Amino acid sequence: xxxxxxxxxxxxxxxxxxxxxxxxxxxxxxxxxxxxxxxxxxxxxxxxxxxxxxxxxxxxxxxxxxxxxxxxxxxxxxxxxxxxxxxxxxxxxxxxxxxxxxxxxxxxxxxxxxxxxxxxxxxxxxxxxxxxxxxxxxxxxxxxxxxxxxxxxxxxxxxxxxxxxxxxxxxxxxxxxxxxxxxxxxxxxxxxxxxxxxxxx
Amino acid sequence: xxxxxxxxxxxxxxxxxxxxxxxxxxxxxxxxxxxxxxxxxxxxxxxxxxxxxxxxxxxxxxxxxxxxxxxxxxxxxxxxxxxxxxxxxxxxxxxxxxxxxxxxxxxxxxxxxxxxxxxxxxxxxxxxxxxxxxxxxxxxxxxxxxxxxxxxxxxxxxxxxxxxxxxxxxxxxxxxxxxxxxxxxxxxxxxxxxxxxxxxx
Numbered sequence: 001x002x003x004x005x006x007x008x009x010x011x012x013x014x015x016x017x018x019x020x021x022x023x024x025x026x027x028x029x030x031x032x033x034x035x036x037x038x039x040x041x042x043x044x045x046x047x048x049x050x051x052x053x054x055x056x057x058x059x060x061x062x063x064x065x066x067x068x069x070x071x072x073x074x075x076x077x078x079x080x081x082x083x084x085x086x087x088x089x090x091x092x093x094x095x096x097x098x099x100x101x102x103x104x105x106x107x108x109x110x111x112x113x114x115x116x117x118x119x120x121x122x123x124x125x126x127x128x129x130x131x132x133x134x135x136x137x138x139x140x141x142x143x144x145x146x147x148x149x150x151x152x153x154x155x156x157x158x159x160x161x162x163x164x165x166x167x168x169x170x171x172x173x174x175x176x177x178x179x180x181x182x183x184x185x186x187x188x189x190x191x192x193x194x195x196x197x198x199x200x201x
Numbered sequence: 202x203x204x205x206x207x208x209x210x211x212x213x214x215x216x217x218x219x220x221x222x223x224x225x226x227x228x229x230x231x232x233x234x235x236x237x238x239x240x241x242x243x244x245x246x247x248x249x250x251x252x253x254x255x256x257x258x259x260x261x262x263x264x265x266x267x268x269x270x271x272x273x274x275x276x277x278x279x280x281x282x283x284x285x286x287x288x289x290x291x292x293x294x295x296x297x298x299x300x301x302x303x304x305x306x307x308x309x310x311x312x313x314x315x316x317x318x319x320x321x322x323x324x325x326x327x328x329x330x331x332x333x334x335x336x337x338x339x340x341x342x343x344x345x346x347x348x349x350x351x352x353x354x355x356x357x358x359x360x361x362x363x364x365x366x367x368x369x370x371x372x373x374x375x376x377x378x379x380x381x382x383x384x385x386x387x388x389x390x391x392x393x394x395x396x397x398x399x400x401x402x
Contacts, residue, residue: 005295008252009266015249018242019231028292030220034253035266041219042254046247048216051209052235053243065210065236091229094206 009035061132063108063125065090073097073106080104082139086129086158088112088146096144104142107132112150113157121157129158133165143171210236262333264309264326266291274298274307281305283340287330287359289313289347297345305343308333313351314358322358330359334366344372 005013009031016027034042058064059071066072073079073093083104087093093106109124132138143158145151155171162169174192176185185193206214210232217228235243259265260272267273274280274294284305288294294307310325333339344359346352356372363370375393377386386394 005266007268008249008256012249012253015246018246020234021227021230026222028295029222031253032290032292033221034250035257039254042250045216046250048209048213049235049243049247052213052232053240055209056236065206067208089233091233094229 058108062106063090063110063128064093064106078103081137083142084129084132084138084140085142085144087144088151088154092144092146104140109145109154112145112154114150114153121161124154126158126161130161130165133162133167138167141167141169143169147172147174259309263307264291264311264329265294265307279304282338284343285330285333285339285341286343286345288345289352289355293345293347305341310346310355313346313355315351315354325355327359327362331362331366334363334368339368342368342370344370348373348375 012031012034013024013027016022016030017024019027022030034045055067056065057067059066059074060069061074062071064071064073066074068075080103083102084107085096085102085104086107086109087096088109088111090108093108096102096106107125107129109126109129111119111124113119113121113124133141141158141162143155145154145158159169159171173196174189175196176182176189176193182190213232213235214225214228217223217231218225220228223231256268257266258268260267260275261270262275263272265272265274267275269276281304284303285308286297286303286305287308287310288297289310289312291309294309297303297307308326308330310327310330312320312325314320314322314325334342342359342363344356346355346359360370360372374397375390376397377383377390377394383391
């Protein structure tokens with residue numbers, strides 16, 4: 001889409017368009033919303049942007065996002081420090097927290113091992129994970145990297161490395177999503193569902 | 202989605218989520234992008250937001266967005282002042298400019314007449330349109346409001362009101378979109394295409 005608006009509006013459309021998942025049409029709609037919005041609400045957005053850059057950092061223990069040295073989960077004395085769930089990104093922590101099933105701690109790798117993108121174990125918080133396991137307090141490591149190629153490769157790598165630590169390692173189950181239709185499941189997922197079948201009686 | 206991030210990140214997700222067309226997932230992805238972005242690019246976004254609020258206003262003549270008293274189109278001496286194309290919003294101006302077919306001026310109403318939302322002619326720049334026609338320079342008014350219910354109602358209202366001005370009034374053609382498939386056209390569009398058929402030989 002050629003730049004047809006005058007300076008400031010086009011600049012804002014371009015800036016919004018640089019955000020992930022925002023196409024030119026969305027960027028335009030957002031810019032017009034800002035144009036029509038009252039100044040107070042625009043200032044609130046600006047304050048929120050500034051606050052994130054100024055206040056948010058990564059938890060020194062687990063790598064999750066935090067506003068102090070440690071994140072809210074690591075600081076919470078009710079969490080079970082004997083279990084560590086390893087995930088790729090802070091948003092995975094949020095996804096798991098939403099289930100309300102898990103009461104242990106996390107370890108955020110900051111990505112997955114991906115040779116094509118040049119991401120190796122040293123680019124992730126793998127060393128920090130082993131340092132945490134060194135204390136001897138941890139009784140289980142749950143590998144919750146994504147069930148895609150790089151996530152599986154990362155889980156396989158960590159499984160191999162963790163053998164030296166004599167701590168039980170588990171991997172989240174793969175299988176059919178709840179509420180899905182068997183007919184439309186891809187072969188790999190269906191194969192995993194067979195492989196991981198559980199006796200019910 | 203419950204607020205599970207710590208303060209600043211959640212605040213930014215909420216602010217992004219208030220923008221039009223941005224759901225919770227997109228807002229989260231955008232906030233994480235900001236978190237990871239370098240400060241300079243975030244400052245560019247903040248500057249663009251501020252600049253829009255500080256510098257952009259509406260053209261005193263046509264109501265299009267402008268950075269001075271008049272918009273770039275009204276200031277352009279190459280535009281044909283004898284034709285005025287009436288549109289609902291500044292983005293409609295952009296859509297028409299993109300065709301490179303039209304060399305006249307515009308009049309941006311700032312919306313459409315919509316009794317359900319309580320928008321009447323006095324809430325739009327209708328009086329300003331009549332003031333422009335008063336000069337006697339204008340030889341054609343093209344009604345380019347959207348071909349939806351409120352746009353058609355607005356065009357019908359303006360047609361009636363413009364009868365007193367003895368200036369030719371036209372309406373953009375309705376019909377089949379170029380490149381579309383007749384089979385999938387809705388009945389109203391197909392009916393309009395018949396109604397507006399043109400002799401080719």
